[in-house]
Amino acid sequence: MAEHKNPGIDDVMDEAKTYIHAPESLALLEKAANYASEHHAGQFRRSGEPYIIHLTNVAYILAKMRCGPMTVAAGFLHDVIEDCGVSHEQLARDFSDEMADLVEAVTKVGTLEFKGKDDPEYQAANHRKIFIAMAKDVRVILVKLVDRLHNMRTLQYQSEASQKRIAMETLEVYAPIAHRLGISSIKNELEDLSFFYLNREEYYHIAKLVEAKKAERDEAVSRMISDISEMLKENNIEFRIFGRSKHLYSIYRKMVTKHKRFDEILDLLAIRIITKTELNCYEVLGYIHAAYKPIPGRLKDYIAVPKTNMYQSIHTTIIGEDAKIFEVQIRTEEMDAVAERGVAAHWRYKEGSKYDARAEQKEIENKLSWFKNFALYSEDDVNESASEYMATLQRDVFEANVYVMTPMGRVIDLPNGATPIDFAYRIHTDVGHTAVGAIVNNAMVPLNTELHTGDVVQIKTMKGTGPSEDWLKFVKTNQARNKIRRYLQLKESEKHEERVAEGEKALAEELRKRGADPKEYLDKKHIEPLYREFRVTNYTEFMYSLAVKSNSVSAVADRLTNQRHVPTEDEVLSRVLNKEEPRRTTKLGLVIPGIESMKMSIAHCCKPVYGDKIVGFITKADGVKVHRADCSNIIHIKNRKIPVEWDEGDHERLYDSVLIVNCYDRSFLLTDIVTLVNQCKVPMESVSANVNKDKITSTIKMSIRVHDLDQLENVISNLRKVESVITVKRSSQ
């Protein structure tokens, strides 16, 4: 691994002066450096070095990346809140509100607790998302990435357990973010450092293989370089050319994922040509292909079609002397800067004009496909100007969820508008059931308070209390809503049992009053014949009706003890029919024309939702099952079908639906999909993803709940627009 010398504050200033000239900006850097030196005085790192060395390194790397003065200054200041107890207010007074916000955000992101791989809840993609959402500002991410880079460079001073944990987190969270932002220099170094700490054996193995052939390779590369140089000079093209080495982790990953031996990896001999204009790039390509045989299928034009992280270049693979294979990259200076420094290269720090963080942030986001991946709305939506459109998009992405923390730093993500009760049920059902108060950021708040990203939430509980029906009015998660409902239903059914006993008791007493022995009458033989007359279907219902007085105890006692008059069937029927009864609708929101109270349920195979064409199927033992009219399970059946209709009056209900999404596997895909469903305001019950046998595509199965077919179709059509989604289907197994 490369050795890095510790720069001093003067080195940072020298580096900054190469592109920052405004005196007030240089003064800001100077001030930040002194501020950090003062506040961290007497603090040391594990290496034994004074703490300021870490801060100087971070600022230096940021300056090397040509970051703006605020960002470089934040590099100096990024640990003063956490390690020196400097408050946001003080930092705002000493510098500016903007600086205080920046440093506070860096601190907050740093306190995220990344769980280990063995934790079943662990999902690296989720953590990357949370990281980005919490940072909110690209500058925060840059400082944090560089902070992590320097910590990785000095990881040897940590315990072995910490080394492994930090390296794993770097590989799974930080390196992909650097990649996403197109900062390949940081990404590569983070990967190689992580690789070293996670798998030292393989690291040394590959390093040795690379070293063994180094002389031979260097010679081949320099011969190729001089041949190409001569050719380009003859054609009067301005260029720089150099060999480059693959970083070790990328070789390792190729060997593992593509099952290749070291000597089968083609692009170990690599050359890069930097030229002036885009046109020059294609000219260079033309000359090279004219002189050397290209390998078919290896030409990639990322100039015409840039990668999603803004990367542009032409790649081709050619066969050189002695049948040696070379990968050649051709690009302009500007493209090269973007490839190495990604987002930071777009950081046009403009001298003189007032620095506008928001405008700059937006400019970068505009260029980043990250946000374009969320482009779910139709492109001919001309009502919105492009910038408004991006602003909406960003709001949707960042504000679709809130991320809050437990006092221990565990991150809990919740839908927008979620309350401490949602949080409590996410922690544990019992915490939800026994919640009596909430403390948010050290202040007691009402249980219906809306939570915000970054809030630290603590729940006060009390044994023996239970959820209140009022909670249903403000909770946002289905998890909380379902658990509260279930609890209340259980309470209700306990009450029901009590009522049944009450009814029994009342009837027994009434019988005793009449000098009859209850034991003689309270049995099936006597009670059952009365069901029809009293319009009940079973014993418990009967007793319950007595307790709630929908049937009279004395009337029943009369009938039991004195069977003077047994009403005829016609009498019973007319009594039933004359009683004006509200039209019964099932809870499913379904009706069978002309038939009341028939047991109906929704078929599990095709799960129709309100608005689907449906048909009923009369089962032998389980009433009517309602299928989609085109359900393959019943479409060929002729008998036992019965027409059913949706009940126009019942729109409150949500219907379960299962979607099968087939897609090309890529990182962030699942998060993108979950975010989208969230944006459609559709509750998601479960989601699972499986990579298919071909290792390229994966199948995502999700269970959602919708009001009707329109809403479902809206979700499906939006899902189809997500990048790399191939098909979206409703499940009907």
Ligand code: MN
């Ligand atoms: Mn730090």
